[in-house]
Amino acid sequence: MNKVISIGKQDFEQIRKKNYFYIDKTNYIQEWWESGDDVTLITRPRRFGKTLNMDMMKCFFSNQYIDRSDLFEGLSIWKNEQYRKLQGKYPVIFLTFADVKADNYDESKNSIIACINDAYQSHRYLLKSNLLTDGEKEIFRVLDEYVSNPEPTKTITNEVIFRAVKGLASCLNRYYGQKVIILLDEYDTPMQEAYVHGYWDEFTSFIRSFFNSTFKTNPYMERAIMTGITRVSKESIFSDLNNLTVITTTSERYADCFGFTEKEVFQALDDFDMGNKKKLVKTWYDGFTFGNQKDIYNPWSITNYLKEKQLRPYWAQTSSNGLINKLLQKSSPDIKEMMEELLNDRNIIVNFDEQIVFDQLEQNKNAIWSLMLASGYLKIQEIEYRGMLLTPWYHLCVTNLETMSMFYSMFQGWFHDDASNYNEFINALLNGNVKEMNAYMNDIALTTFSSFDAGKHPSGKTQPERFYHGFVLGLLVDLKERYEVKSNRESGYGRYDVMLIPTNKRDNAFILEFKVHDSEEEKKLQDTVQAALNQIEEKQYDAELLEQGIKKSQIRHYGFAFEGKKVLIDGN
Known part of the structure; x- marks a missing residue:
């Protein structure tokens, strides 16, 4: 009889006691212990077993699980006599920031205080000993009251929060005569929230001091592990941690321990x-x-x-992908063009820093690739080292069909608020109904144009470019079964904006050219449209289609003219 599969269970003890389906990852225990690293940060995509592995570490090392051979018998770690003797030998402090999701700084800080209080309450037995000072006992009480009472009688200063985990480690070290292992799961969840909701600077100053006290200036710590999705830059929050070993998705160590x-x-x-x-x-x-x-x-x-x-x-x-969605939607045209390549099952070659600097994400256009790689949406096919400095260039592609479906849903969602008009526009385009195309496109542009605005004052040229490249991604998703959608490619004597190449060569093909109205050169929007149509003819953009055997009579041309959020379309 097959074991029961318990979806979402991250409690190692329960999985083992109830004999649920489990794939043995206890080799991670030995590999980490033998590394000898003081503080290890491991980044992996969401839902890759980070929390379960951290709970496994707690069950293995924590002296609150002493003599629990029942949890590890039959697993790879238990084959080694040396590690049997190590099980249950250390006091462990376990923290998780997985639920620290707040839209303001105060609530985020309060959530972290609640996480610290959870760690304190799991060691309440310390209060029964005579080894704690009155001040240390007071921290237990103040933390608990602050978290449980909507109107606590005492506030907690930042300095107390910064030193709280170190203080608990000191108590445990005195009680057991043994230094402490500290485990922090999902360390970067509050970082992303701070960036998305606009309190990044204030929060990073706070968390930097907390990490420094917890992981660097802590003489009671034996070893520590942090896990998360992203590698947040050292300058942002780890500037004082010179004892930190960072393991990312490109690192060789622990490669088979997650997933x-x-x-x-x-x-x-x-x-x-x-x-x-x-x-x-x-x-x-x-x-x-x-x-x-x-x-x-x-x-x-x-x-x-x-x-x-x-x-x-x-x-x-399992995720809204809100941050990546926001960054892609507002990204530059060349980023959107690379996304077109990815959705067409091709590789892109880019250079980026694996460290994420959240407050620079919108300024550093290539940071989006680092974020998508860390999140698991893209995978590395090859790393190419160029030049004397051996600068890494990454060959990236979409990870698999499942992640491809995620991108499809994301790009369709860009026009979700006006989905009916968007779908009707596609039908009007394919059927050659220019009047309906104008009506629907103006409604779409009116409701979605600002979503593609990358700044407070985008240029008249940049804003439509960002919109139309986002629009092309939408076309690519919706027409993928019937058309190959290409943009900004050479054909004839120039580079067309958009080309729809039919899978069935008996269907019509389409060339779309986008232009921004120039009041100094064109009196009316109709003049801009005509200039776009003339460009298609003069540059002989039909050449690529004709080479593929598509008849001239099957090729439709459309010019799009933009003036603010107003759009005019004409065709021939």
């Missing part, structure tokens, strides 16, 4: 009598790469598929 390897996935499929689905599962869910370890699968989708036995974008549906 499922292909061998593990195929064995699970066999165990659940689904061995005939391996090729299908590989197409949908394979593709993640950590270091040189290829063919990594995300655990969330695999466990859901094993349970439900249906192909679905399980992992892609």
Whole structure:
């Protein structure tokens, strides 16, 4: 009989006690312990087992789980006699910032205080000893009252918060005569919230001091692990941590410790009598790469598929992807063009810093690739080192079909508020109804133009460019089955804006040219439209289509003229 698959359970003890489906990742314990690193930061995409692995670490090292061989018997770590002796030998402080999601600084800080209080309350037994000072006992009481009482009698200064974990470590060190292991899960969740909601500077100053006291100037700490999705730049919050080892998705270490390897996935499929689905599962869910370890699968989708036995974008549906959506929507035209390449199953080659500087995301256009790589939406096919300085250039592509579906949903969502008009515009375009095209496009532009505005004062040229490249991504998604959508490519004697090449060569092809009205050169918007249509003819943009065997009579030309949020379309 197959084991029960418990979706979303991150409690290692419960999984082992109830014999739920579990893929052995205890090799991570030995690999980390033998590294000898003081503080380890490991970044992996969401739903990749970070929290479960941290809970496993707690169960293995914490002296609150002493003599719990039942949790580890039969797993790889228990084959090593040395590690059997290590189980349950350290006091452990476990913190998680997974729920620190607030739209302002005060609420975020209060949520972190609540996380610290949870750690304190799990060690309340310390209050029964005579080893704690009155001041240390007071911290227990003040934290608990502050969190549980809507109107606490005492406030908590930042200095008390900064030193709270170090203070708890001091108490545990005195009580057990042993230094402490500190585990912090989802460390970067509040960072993203601070950036999105506009309190980044204030928050990073606070968290930098907290990390410094907890992880650097803490003589009671034996070792520590932090996990998260992104590698936030050292200058932002880790400037004082010279004892930090950072492991990203491009690092070799711990490559098979998070996520499922292909061998593990195929064995699970066999165990659940689904061995005939391996090729299908590989197409949908394979593709993640950590270091040189290829063919990594995300655990969330695999466990859901094993349970439900249906192909679905399980992992892609677990997040709103709000930050990436915002950055892509407002990104420059060349970023959107690269997204077109990715959606057409092609690679892009880009250079970026793996460190995320959140407050520079909108200024540094290439930072979006670092964020998408860390989030698991893109994978590295190859790293090419160029020049004397061996600057890394990354060959990136979409990870798999599931992540491709996530991008499709994202780009369709850009026109969601005016979805009916957008769909009707597509129909009018394909049917050659210029009057309806004008009506629908003006409504679309009116409601969505500002969504593509990258700044407070975009130039008259930049704003329509950002809009039309976003519009092209929408076209690509909606017409993918019928047309190849290309933009800004050479044909004839120039570069057209948009070309729709039919899959069925009996269907019509389309060339779209976009122009911004220039009041010094053109009296009316109609003149701008005519200039766009003339450019298509003069530059012989039809050449690429004619070379593919499409007849001249099947090629439709459309000129788009922009003046503010007003659009005029004409065709021939």
